[in-house]
Amino acid sequence: MAVLRAIAEEAGELGATRALTRLGLADEGAAGDVAELRELLKAWRTAKSSAWRASVAWVVRMVWALLLVGLAVKLGFGEWVR
Structure with a gap:
């Protein structure tokens, strides 16, 4: 059992070394x-x-700005500015 474990460990190290190389x-x-x-x-x-x-x-800010402009137009603030 110890021999098989040693062989597996050696093979693993060799494979890892090759892969890293x-x-x-x-x-x-x-x-x-x-x-x-x-x-x-x-x-x-x-x-x-x-x-x-x-x-x-930025998207949220643009949505809020468009909402405020729409609300201002709906309430007639466009005429108030002129």
């Missing part, structure tokens, strides 16, 4: 690269979320 993550700077990629992905998600919130806020 193919991805270009087998050197000493790989941990820093992965951390930088995670930071970049987090920044992208934050920017995307912020852009959606800003877009929704």
